[in-house]
Amino acid sequence: MCLGIPGRITEVERCDGLRTGTVDFGGVRKQVCLAYTPDAGPGDYVIVHVGFAISVVDPDEAARTLAVLRAMDGVLEQELGP
Amino acid sequence: MCLGIPGRITEVERCDGLRTGTVDFGGVRKQVCLAYTPDAGPGDYVIVHVGFAISVVDPDEAARTLAVLRAMDGVLEQELGP
Amino acid sequence: MTIVDPAAGSCPVLLPESERVLLGHGSGGRLSAELISEVLLPGLGPAAPGGPLEDAALVTVGGCELLLSTDAYVVDPLFFPGGDIGALAVHGTVNDLAMRAGLPVALTVAYVVEEGLPLTDLRRVAASVGAAAAAAGVPVVTGDTKVVGRGAADRLFVITAGLGRRLPGAAPTAAGARPGDVVLLSGPIGCHGVTVLSTREGLGFESDVASDSKPLHRLVADMIAAGGTGVHALRDPTRGGLAAAVNEIAAASGVGVELVEAALPVPEPVRAACEMLGIDPAYVANEGCLVAFVAPERADAVLTAMRARPEGAAAVRIGAVTDGGPVLVRTMVGARRVLDLPLGEQLPRIC
Amino acid sequence: MTIVDPAAGSCPVLLPESERVLLGHGSGGRLSAELISEVLLPGLGPAAPGGPLEDAALVTVGGCELLLSTDAYVVDPLFFPGGDIGALAVHGTVNDLAMRAGLPVALTVAYVVEEGLPLTDLRRVAASVGAAAAAAGVPVVTGDTKVVGRGAADRLFVITAGLGRRLPGAAPTAAGARPGDVVLLSGPIGCHGVTVLSTREGLGFESDVASDSKPLHRLVADMIAAGGTGVHALRDPTRGGLAAAVNEIAAASGVGVELVEAALPVPEPVRAACEMLGIDPAYVANEGCLVAFVAPERADAVLTAMRARPEGAAAVRIGAVTDGGPVLVRTMVGARRVLDLPLGEQLPRIC
Amino acid sequence: MRYLDEYRDPVLARALLSELGRVVTRPWTLMEVCGGQTHTIVRQGIDELLPDGVRMIHGPGCPVCVTPLEVLDRAMAIAQRPGTILTSFGDMLRVPGSRTDLLALRARGADVRVVYSPMDAVALARRTPDRQVVFLAVGFETTAPANAMAVLHAAALGLTNFTVLVSHVLVPPAMTAVLRAPDCRVQAFLAAGHVCAVMGWTEYEPIAAEHRVPIVVTGFEPLDLLEGILMAVRQLEQGRHEVENQYARAVRRDGNQAARQAISRVFRVTDRAWRGIGTIPGSGLTLTDEFAAFDARRRFDVGHLLVREHPDCVAGDILTGARTPLDCAAYGTACTPRTPLGAPMVSAEGTCAAYYTAGRRAVPPTGVS
Amino acid sequence: MRYLDEYRDPVLARALLSELGRVVTRPWTLMEVCGGQTHTIVRQGIDELLPDGVRMIHGPGCPVCVTPLEVLDRAMAIAQRPGTILTSFGDMLRVPGSRTDLLALRARGADVRVVYSPMDAVALARRTPDRQVVFLAVGFETTAPANAMAVLHAAALGLTNFTVLVSHVLVPPAMTAVLRAPDCRVQAFLAAGHVCAVMGWTEYEPIAAEHRVPIVVTGFEPLDLLEGILMAVRQLEQGRHEVENQYARAVRRDGNQAARQAISRVFRVTDRAWRGIGTIPGSGLTLTDEFAAFDARRRFDVGHLLVREHPDCVAGDILTGARTPLDCAAYGTACTPRTPLGAPMVSAEGTCAAYYTAGRRAVPPTGVS
Numbered sequence A, B: 001m002c003l004g005i006p007g008r009i010t011e012v013e014r015c016d017g018l019r020t021g022t023v024d025f026g027g028v029r030k031q032v033c034l035a036y037t038p039d040a041g042p043g044d045y046v047i048v049h050v051g052f053a054i055s056v057v058d059p060d061e062a063a064r065t066l067a068v069l070r071a072m073d074g075v076l077e078q079e080l081g082p
Numbered sequence C, D: 001m002t003i004v005d006p007a008a009g010s011c012p013v014l015l016p017e018s019e020r021v022l023l024g025h026g027s028g029g030r031l032s033a034e035l036i037s038e039v040l041l042p043g044l045g046p047a048a049p050g051g052p053l054e055d056a057a058l059v060t061v062g063g064c065e066l067l068l069s070t071d072a073y074v075v076d077p078l079f080f081p082g083g084d085i086g087a088l089a090v091h092g093t094v095n096d097l098a099m100r101a102g103l104p105v106a107l108t109v110a111y112v113v114e115e116g117l118p119l120t121d122l123r124r125v126a127a128s129v130g131a132a133a134a135a136a137g138v139p140v141v142t143g144d145t146k147v148v149g150r151g152a153a154d155r156l157f158v159i160t161a162g163l164g165r166r167l168p169g170a171a172p173t174a175a176g177a178r179p180g181d182v183v184l185l186s187g188p189i190g191c192h193g194v195t196v197l198s199t200r201e202g203l204g205f206e207s208d209v210a211s212d213s214k215p216l217h218r219l220v221a222d223m224i225a226a227g228g229t230g231v232h233a234l235r236d237p238t239r240g241g242l243a244a245a246v247n248e249i250a251a252a253s254g255v256g257v258e259l260v261e262a263a264l265p266v267p268e269p270v271r272a273a274c275e276m277l278g279i280d281p282a283y284v285a286n287e288g289c290l291v292a293f294v295a296p297e298r299a300d301a302v303l304t305a306m307r308a309r310p311e312g313a314a315a316v317r318i319g320a321v322t323d324g325g326p327v328l329v330r331t332m333v334g335a336r337r338v339l340d341l342p343l344g345e346q347l348p349r350i351c
Numbered sequence E, F: 001m002r003y004l005d006e007y008r009d010p011v012l013a014r015a016l017l018s019e020l021g022r023v024v025t026r027p028w029t030l031m032e033v034c035g036g037q038t039h040t041i042v043r044q045g046i047d048e049l050l051p052d053g054v055r056m057i058h059g060p061g062c063p064v065c066v067t068p069l070e071v072l073d074r075a076m077a078i079a080q081r082p083g084t085i086l087t088s089f090g091d092m093l094r095v096p097g098s099r100t101d102l103l104a105l106r107a108r109g110a111d112v113r114v115v116y117s118p119m120d121a122v123a124l125a126r127r128t129p130d131r132q133v134v135f136l137a138v139g140f141e142t143t144a145p146a147n148a149m150a151v152l153h154a155a156a157l158g159l160t161n162f163t164v165l166v167s168h169v170l171v172p173p174a175m176t177a178v179l180r181a182p183d184c185r186v187q188a189f190l191a192a193g194h195v196c197a198v199m200g201w202t203e204y205e206p207i208a209a210e211h212r213v214p215i216v217v218t219g220f221e222p223l224d225l226l227e228g229i230l231m232a233v234r235q236l237e238q239g240r241h242e243v244e245n246q247y248a249r250a251v252r253r254d255g256n257q258a259a260r261q262a263i264s265r266v267f268r269v270t271d272r273a274w275r276g277i278g279t280i281p282g283s284g285l286t287l288t289d290e291f292a293a294f295d296a297r298r299r300f301d302v303g304h305l306l307v308r309e310h311p312d313c314v315a316g317d318i319l320t321g322a323r324t325p326l327d328c329a330a331y332g333t334a335c336t337p338r339t340p341l342g343a344p345m346v347s348a349e350g351t352c353a354a355y356y357t358a359g360r361r362a363v364p365p366t367g368v369s
């Protein structure tokens, strides 16, 4: 359920009393409602679902997960040899 | 002004409280309002303008006019010789 | 609310709001000609065809003389007495090839379908395309189908293109009419247009008339067999009617034409409908007749050949080509008047 | 008000109300295929083309091998980054000819215009047709224009037909793919479809992507020069995208195909738009690339020839033909899944 | 077609022309009032065949041509309102207002539809209860009974979404205006047969008497027109000035009583502006108070409209017969059916358009050769 | 694309699969709740690559699939009313109701439009004040804040022509229902990352504890899913049953406070029927009384709707994981995406459709070769 994809906020504005902004998804830009991510600003990545940012991506957590996975791969490589 | 053409009534009916009927114009049939020709019935020719019969054709008068013209032609022919 | 400013331009046609396509631009008359000559051909630039506007274009490939034609069919209603949009799309393109002495070799058919069209209607039109093509002896070799949203088309448009092979022995062209040519008409006029008009909302009338939609390539083959290079020009008087066809040939050939009004075969119901609506049968569309400009010494032979075929059984001589000037009609009382290109759509008149 | 009768048929697709044309019938997917095979071809009857559905039909006239193709263009918007309906109508038909090794000789163009279209738009489209035809080196030899009432068309449809002459030395056909063939793709996918989608009401997004609309006949000429009869099948993956093109070739040839998902060139913004809408780039329309099925021993030479031309500069090998079975994709994680024909229109998903 | 074909017989037409030639002894100028008659005359080239000296000038009897610019602009302002369907006769759609015409408005998105009969507009209003249907009700006395019935029928059906924008005109006041013009050259009138089919000819008797002009109620076919001309010329030659009835097969002295009653129930006489001529007292019809609810002018407030005709157009002189189109400097150059400067160039039955369509310009066709 | 591409790395995917292979000692059955996750798993063929014995069954987390037939029929009845525009997400348009679907209704003339966001429906209502715009508001907790904002925004704008037909469902009650089914085989859950991005995971803690099942909040990319599976299997192997968070880059323990506040202002919890499953207590959201004016059910009386599912369809078992599509006799024969008998065959993320589209029928693809 619930297609959500990460994009980078490039602009924040108010429109009809709502916090909205432009989010860039790898070259595709869309107006998105930012009312539920009141602290996110330009440069932040948000997860967008049906035109709403529902979550701010935490870059440290993202890096940590990947580091764990890469470490796992490193362990494997070591085990299997070069 | 006022394109009007003669057609023959083929049917008379009432429709929404109005006297209407079918008028045949040389193979083209159209519904026509007959409210203004209360005495005209099937077989009669009427002059129709914008969907209304505005006059009943008097066949005797029609024949008389033509007879006059034909007589004029006869006179001419006589004058000019065969 | 609205105040019309008297200082604004008093010539309405030059105002920017008129710079839009009007229905009349599709009428086959003067507006159509203007659209082609002032918008479409200049737009095409160097890729545009040269010479007069012909029913079909001559293309020579590896020594073969080929003809190519296309027409879009947007008729409303889709089905009518005497035919339907599918048969029309086949006949129209076969006929445009025939007007340049082309025998049809292959057809393409494209459908633009409005969402919601009953499949039975589409099946019926496809069957009619197939039956008409088979009857004309030409295969439909390829096609395309597009579906557009509700309200983005009027149910169904059919667009055909045709490839033809030129009959040996003649090369009729729109520019071929010469002074002295006899003008022949293959059959009665106005049936198709009146049939379609009779179904229009607000004009609705019933009539005994049916569209004349039919293929004319076999008739043309016989005419050319009889008349050879004496068949100077041929045109099927579709949109814009006989008046447009004769004016187009006259203009392309640089000649005048004089037609005899009393000679025009106008079936009774066509005449009645035209009287009723205040329009001229010479401006009404046909889909199964042709007008031919034939050298006087070949005219009788061609006319005889025409009358020998069912589609030309009622062929008649309707006039002759003159040195120049406009297309004239000898009226019933013996005067002459110009029979001009129609301007735009034929609208019913009250007077 | 409405009581749904539980006793009524529970299988919705067999109900009569479904017996209408749906937008999905024009999607280039399974519904389109059904419409062609179950409604249009049976309708055509004996006039229908035989054999597999090709991009263009081969017609032999007086010993000349000719190709004929037609397509209707109904794109909304009329003008978009990278092209417009006019250029598209030229490129699409030139490309359909090219997919059977046809060099374009002549084009026809028919316009169906909605009353009220600004003349400047029509002029601009005509100019684009002219410029695209001139750039492709093919004349527009004839045409037709119809105007329909307001609301009876969506501004402008353009229908082209093309006549081609077959290049000597090859005869690619939809049925030509053989097990072992290499599958080549001439360039990135999805650009045209995403460009057009980005303008849709309710989906509106901005992107840096532009349509890939371009003519491919010169690319094909070079491919055939390099690969000769080893170029077994060609198709331009337009409506229905790469998935439809590959499935159609596989079905017509009676073979299977295995593609490598990681090898598919999907530009970043195309991928982003597809992620956003929940659609698969393999189902998105293209107007300037082709997929080729080439004998393995000629594949490198053909790929080199492709890369030597600007329109094939990004050509890649995307898979191979297998003995049979469905079209499979090797996924990123190394599993395989079927890449089926799409069903109907691609609709954005929420999940 | 019966009662048409007989009156188009070329042999009898020649007989009538010969007779006319024998009767005429000096030049006479006649006016056919009606645009439909103008159409037949020009289309058949009848005037070209008349004996030297017998000259037809074309009257103001084209309802499309004389509909004031203000009415057209008002109709167009109404047509542009959302939710409105504007209906009228086909020939009204091409008439230029100050800035555009109804066909061009339709191309821009207005819902403008052609109807054959005003009753079709009533039926449309019934079918589309959520839309306001407005009928642009123009015409002479012939059309007034039809437009009256449309209002009566809409009232009977209780429709609240049907209105008429009335611009009806009356013939006798226009004839009087022509006769009173200082440079009037008209010596006899052919009165419009279909107008008289409705109204009879009693209204014409005081005009004939006062101005000492023959008036012949005439039909629309070539033989009708030739006979009407012959009857008028006979009167002129004999010094008579009576009202005679050529069109006896369709016209009775008192016209059509039922139709006249409907007119007088729905309409009342009013002053009316004629395009190109100006206001003529008592020359128009407007809705009576009883039917004010059906008046589009009241239903739709589109403000006060200021309008101005093209300064080069001499339509007023054309419509009163003071000049022919060939006397207009703009005719055939600046002014053509494609680029009309004035109303008479617009509708097929307008005098300027009838001349132009018949080719009366670069190559004036000659008579019988 | 940042934060997507990294999680699709095939090398790391293989590393995760190897690690999973090392960790597994015996068969385990896991359920991914979310249709989006089902889609990724089937589209990428992840389940084909899992070590023997690790089996994924697909949960009820497709909002399109579980929307009750009654709601669809109601939406279609509303769409057929003149003057109405029915809007929804693209994937709702193909879902069959009792007799037809919204795409077919559109073909028959109903005004049915796809929107990307519920806010687009609000904008449409603003642009077309003379039409009633209805948004068919389906979805799980992820979508509820968006739909709530649409209502709040319409209220702030004072729109009287915008309503929502709400059929919102909640995940935790559905998970409990799955666990309580008599033949439940689920030993661990992957919880839906985006639902948790809104709601956090505290609701899952009592479920994990009560039913002794590991629950791993998981993302949507291949590496996310593989890591989520690995984390769940590790718990199972270690005999733990905790709530863990694989999707830490997007999900916090308490979710999104602002979004949760909007949900609880606009909606209240209610019992809800799930298509193919039946009513689950407390498993849905409906409008609070404060926003009753925006309730399409109240605005449009389309009567009482009686509906019946196709008798051959075992969607309930599919949605609770009791069976896979391959266990359904109709699958791939009577029931295909072209001729769906039940909701899971309709939307691309429905389990039956996901299987069918991936070709899991005549020629079942094998794993890595």
Ligand code: SF4
Pocket: E312, E313, E314, E315, E318, E325, E328, E329, E330, E331, E332, E335, E336, E340, E341, E342, E343, E344, E345, E352
């Ligand atoms: S020719 Fe044109 S400008 Fe001259 S009077 Fe006639 S309508 Fe007016």
Ligand code: SF4
Pocket: F312, F313, F314, F315, F318, F325, F328, F329, F330, F331, F332, F335, F336, F340, F341, F342, F343, F344, F345, F352
């Ligand atoms: S395959 Fe079809 S019938 Fe079987 S459970 Fe799935 S949706 Fe229902």
Ligand SMILES: [Mg+2]
Pocket: C055, C095, C096, C099, C235, C236, C238
């Ligand atoms: Mg032609």
Ligand SMILES: [Mg+2]
Pocket: C055, C056, C069, C070, C071, C093, C096, D143, D144
């Ligand atoms: Mg043609």
Ligand SMILES: [Mg+2]
Pocket: C071, C092, C093, C096, C238
């Ligand atoms: Mg043609």
Ligand SMILES: [Mg+2]
Pocket: C143, C144, C145, D070, D071, D072
């Ligand atoms: Mg095609």
Ligand SMILES: [Mg+2]
Pocket: C114, C150, C151, C152, C153, C154, C155, D151, D152
């Ligand atoms: Mg329509």
Ligand SMILES: [Mg+2]
Pocket: D055, D095, D096, D099, D235, D236, D238
């Ligand atoms: Mg193609």
Ligand SMILES: [Mg+2]
Pocket: C143, C144, D055, D056, D069, D070, D071, D093, D096
């Ligand atoms: Mg094609």
Ligand SMILES: [Mg+2]
Pocket: D071, D092, D093, D096, D238
């Ligand atoms: Mg194509």
Ligand SMILES: [Mg+2]
Pocket: C070, C071, C072, D143, D144, D145
């Ligand atoms: Mg044409």
Ligand SMILES: [Mg+2]
Pocket: C151, C152, D114, D150, D151, D152, D153, D154, D155
């Ligand atoms: Mg439109």
